[in-house]
Amino acid sequence: xxxxxxxxxxxxxxxxxxxxxxxxxxxxxxxxxxxxxxxxxxxxxxxxxxxxxxxxxxxxxxxxxxxxxxxxxxxxxxxxxxxxxxxxxxxxxxxxxxxxxxxxxxxxxxxxxxxxxxxxxxxxxxxxxxxxxxxxxxxxxxxxxxxxxxxxxxxxxxxxxxxxxxxxxxxxxxxxxxxxxxxxxxxxxxxxxxxxxxxxxxxxxxxxxxxxxxxxxxxxxxxxxxxxxxxxxxxxxxxxxxxxxxxxxxxxxxxxxxxxxxxxxxxxxxxxxxxxxxxx
Amino acid sequence: xxxxxxxxxxxxxxxxxxxxxxxxxxxxxxxxxxxxxxxxxxxxxxxxxxxxxxxxxxxxxxxxxxxxxxxxxxxxxxxxxxxxxxxxxxxxxxxxxxxxxxxxxxxxxxxxxxxxxxxxxxxxxxxxxxxxxxxxxxxxxxxxxxxxxxxxxxxxxxxxxxxxxxxxxxxxxxxxxxxxxxxxxxxxxxxxxxxxxxxxxxxxxxxxxxxxxxxxxxxxxxxxxxxxxxxxxxxxxxxxxxxxxxxxxxxxxxxxxxxxxxxxxxxxxxxxxxxxxxxxxxxxxxxxxxxxx
Numbered sequence: 039x040x041x042x043x044x045x046x047x048x049x050x051x052x053x054x055x056x057x058x059x060x061x062x063x064x065x066x067x068x069x070x071x072x073x074x075x076x077x078x079x080x081x082x083x084x085x086x087x088x089x090x091x092x093x094x095x096x097x098x099x100x101x102x103x104x105x106x107x108x109x110x111x112x113x114x115x116x117x118x119x120x121x122x123x124x125x126x127x128x129x130x131x132x133x134x135x136x137x138x139x140x141x142x143x144x145x146x147x148x149x150x151x152x153x154x155x156x157x158x159x160x161x162x163x164x165x166x167x168x169x170x171x172x173x174x175x176x177x178x179x180x181x182x183x184x185x186x187x188x189x190x191x192x193x194x195x196x197x198x199x200x201x202x203x204x205x206x207x208x209x210x211x212x213x214x215x216x217x218x219x220x221x222x223x224x225x226x227x228x229x230x231x232x233x234x235x236x237x238x239x240x241x242x243x244x245x246x247x248x249x250x251x252x253x254x255x256x257x258x259x260x261x262x263x264x265x266x267x268x269x270x271x272x273x274x275x276x277x278x279x280x281x282x283x284x285x286x287x288x289x290x291x292x293x294x295x296x297x298x299x300x301x302x303x304x305x306x307x308x309x310x311x312x313x314x315x316x317x318x
Numbered sequence: 319x320x321x322x323x324x325x326x327x328x329x330x331x332x333x334x335x336x337x338x339x340x341x342x343x344x345x346x347x348x349x350x351x352x353x354x355x356x357x358x359x360x361x362x363x364x365x366x367x368x369x370x371x372x373x374x375x376x377x378x379x380x381x382x383x384x385x386x387x388x389x390x391x392x393x394x395x396x397x398x399x400x401x402x403x404x405x406x407x408x409x410x411x412x413x414x415x416x417x418x419x420x421x422x423x424x425x426x427x428x429x430x431x432x433x434x435x436x437x438x439x440x441x442x443x444x445x446x447x448x449x450x451x452x453x454x455x456x457x458x459x460x461x462x463x464x465x466x467x468x469x470x471x472x473x474x475x476x477x478x479x480x481x482x483x484x485x486x487x488x489x490x491x492x493x494x495x496x497x498x499x500x501x502x503x504x505x506x507x508x509x510x511x512x513x514x515x516x517x518x519x520x521x522x523x524x525x526x527x528x529x530x531x532x533x534x535x536x537x538x539x540x541x542x543x544x545x546x547x548x549x550x551x552x553x554x555x556x557x558x559x560x561x562x563x564x565x566x567x568x569x570x571x572x573x574x575x576x577x578x579x580x581x582x583x584x585x586x587x588x589x590x591x592x593x594x595x596x597x598x599x600x601x602x603x604x605x606x607x608x609x610x611x
Contacts, residue, residue: 056410252573304424
């Protein structure tokens, strides 16, 4: 009896602790969403933790038009999505070539691609700036897209190879006996089997690219080509430090694609991350 | 089968484009940085061969040493915080949470998917003291803890701590999900057997779980290390390196030196230092993995 009581007290405390941790993790996001609907007088008349009085959508309109969020969104989406297409194509083809195909240097090439995981972005920044400057790519979307693709390859190929290795050869053999060529094999057999790995790569890389700040603030100077992250960084200058509502509205907007994607693919991502993909 | 998989044309088509892009954009610049680091000035402007002068300058440069020290403290705190708390969370999900497991797991993963700049803006408002109290200060003052109200990111003594808290907050959920996956792989029989032998709580963790989780812990540490060494976005978005140099990292210092002061040669030296720290740190942590294999 006594032991049982102690146990419930202990598990109660632990549950409370978990609850507190979850609150700390979630509350700031909730606060931001409610704050994005506040009018500016609410900030001075009430404490910061107070809930919003009404839903003041003008903040979002301001952010979208006056704060140029519409332009930033378009740029971010364009650069990210184009880069993602290439990352997925390259990582699946290279991943397949270095695992299942037979040629001399496949292991060396796989290792070579893996090296890139270690290269800090800062190390390549200065030479890249000079290269793009010389070939006239500075201040273009192309410079961002190429960089995004190149820096997305290492980790993606690493994740995909781990996954392809675990695919059974028999399925492919059967397909080849049925007369599949290499390209058909790739498209109709390998790609469908790799759906989970591809989704994991997509989500991870979307997250990294959407999040990029260093490259876009270095290579892009004209405000019509800026991405969401660079735009956000200079947002308070545009609106003044006091207009928190509009700042929060734009920040909330910038997280929506991520949250949406995460909610939609939550299960696949969790599976991909827990079932081998990350463990390699 | 063999013939199909030996198709040379297909291999070339599969590998060469990615190989070229990767080699030119990722690998070549690393070597290029080494070459730049031997020159002073910037290309086209007082660009002269300086040999190892830039490297000698490094140790006399107070700003560099300060940035290095900030970076080291940040890496130590954030890496341990992210991986340690992530592990704690995963253990708690696994052993003490029955009903809302998936729901809670989804919730704590939310911060992970937020863009860094957005998080920086959010936390700068949380820590705000002027013109009106931000979330943290207003909560403290309503709890009657007015003496704790302070400019969290406006003073050198708390700025780095505030920044570290933010980055731990962001990534904790990520590591908890990874560790949770690893815990699911540990067979229930192993844990039951240890329990029957009398191992509980801390003993159970130390003798049974920790060794089994070891590879995952090492991987997470390397992951977290390489993420935190690069320290740039979050401190730029939250404090812009300030106040003073209190949160200025190596990457930020490199950025300033090469793009604001136009000393590309010297900036490259710092870039190479970052590269070396990254490689050496990861290899060092990786060593722990192989020792007992």
